[in-house]
Amino acid sequence: MMHMLNLEATLFCGQTFAWKKNGPLYQAVIQDRFIQFNEADFSELVVNDAFLFHYFDMDWEYTKAESTLCMRDEHLKTCIERYRSLHILNQDPWEVLVGFLLSQNNNIKRIRQLYERLSVQYGRSSEAGFFSLPRPEALESVDETALRSLGLGFRAPYLLDAIQQHRILWALPALPYEQALSALMQIKGVGPKVAACILLFGYHRMEAFPMDTWMQKVMQDRYPGKDSSYFAPYAGLAQQYLFHAERNQGGHV
DNA sequence: GGCCAGGCCCCAG
DNA sequence: CTGGGGCATGGC
Numbered sequence: 115m116m117h118m119l120n121l122e123a124t125l126f127c128g129q130t131f132a133w134k135k136n137g138p139l140y141q142a143v144i145q146d147r148f149i150q151f152n153e154a155d156f157s158e159l160v161v162n163d164a165f166l167f168h169y170f171d172m173d174w175e176y177t178k179a180e181s182t183l184c185m186r187d188e189h190l191k192t193c194i195e196r197y198r199s200l201h202i203l204n205q206d207p208w209e210v211l212v213g214f215l216l217s218q219n220n221n222i223k224r225i226r227q228l229y230e231r232l233s234v235q236y237g238r239s240s241e242a243g244f245f246s247l248p249r250p251e252a253l254e255s256v257d258e259t260a261l262r263s264l265g266l267g268f269r270a271p272y273l274l275d276a277i278q279q280h281r282i283l284w285a286l287p288a289l290p291y292e293q294a295l296s297a298l299m300q301i302k303g304v305g306p307k308v309a310a311c312i313l314l315f316g317y318h319r320m321e322a323f324p325m326d327t328w329m330q331k332v333m334q335d336r337y338p339g340k341d342s343s344y345f346a347p348y349a350g351l352a353q354q355y356l357f358h359a360e361r362n363q364g365g366h367v
Numbered sequence: 368g369g370c371c372a373g374g375c376c377c378c379a380g
Numbered sequence: 381c382t383g384g385g386g387c388a389t390g391g392c
Contacts (some may be wrong), residue, residue: 128373153369214373217372217373218372218373218374218375219371219372219373219374219375221371221372223374225373268376272375302375303374303375303376304375305374305375306374306375307374307375307376308373308374311373324373325373326373326374327372327374328373329373338379357373361373
């Protein structure tokens with residue numbers, strides 16, 4: 115019996131900006147592959163497709179992690195029970211880097227828009243009007259004016275620097291967490307929060323604990339004096355539950 | 368029509 | 381190293 119997955123929470127908790135819900139259909143282009151399915155077909159889809167099995171992280175220890183975190187405190191337990199089986203996707207690091215460069219001082223609706231505009235403008239046409247996010251190689255000759263005209267604003271030079279320095283991503287799997295963080299922060303526009311997102315969503319580093327405005331409020335209100343080590347060794351998963359719950363209902367039951 | 372958005376850069380102390 | 385202003389753009 116395979117561990118089930120909470121599709122709504124997993125795809126729309128803000129870890130990815132690629133997915134759309136079109137009636138009963140979940141749709142996205144992931145690394146040049148157009149993916150589309152009904153919720154009812156999900157289980158069969160992932161067991162027969164190694165790429166998607168990995169992407170949806172079907173073989174990680176969610177049962178153990180959830181039960182461990184549920185014992186930490188009541189609030190976290192409530193969040194987990196509300197959104198149970200939220201998975202941390204195994205995303206392509208470049209796609210995560212771009213998404214979260216666009217995310218700063220921005221709202222989720224507009225992050226998705228910018229992500230899609232980049233795909234339509236520079237990515238490859240796939241199916242059903244969907245486009246893949248362009249690889250860094252496809253963006254080498256893009257200039258700041260072009261990116262600003264898409265609406266990136268002050269983030270345009272950040273993306274330009276990321277395009278130039280994208281090879282930093284290759285070295286990260288071998289690095290200890292703190293070194294991986296500082297390597298990422300050499301990219302302009304990548305600070306502690308964005309770097310943590312890249313390590314969590316692009317490299318499945320469970321130590322990562324992205325601290326944005328929502329999480330600062332959660333930590334201040336619910337966990338004064340504590341830090342991410344309180345949730346070890348599953349800080350990243352705890353962060354997603356706390357963040358998602360806080361954004362959806364202000365954290366209240 | 369202001370306020371604000373999954374932050375970060377940059378510069379002052 | 382800590383703190384706060386400024387930042388492009390548009391959703392609400």
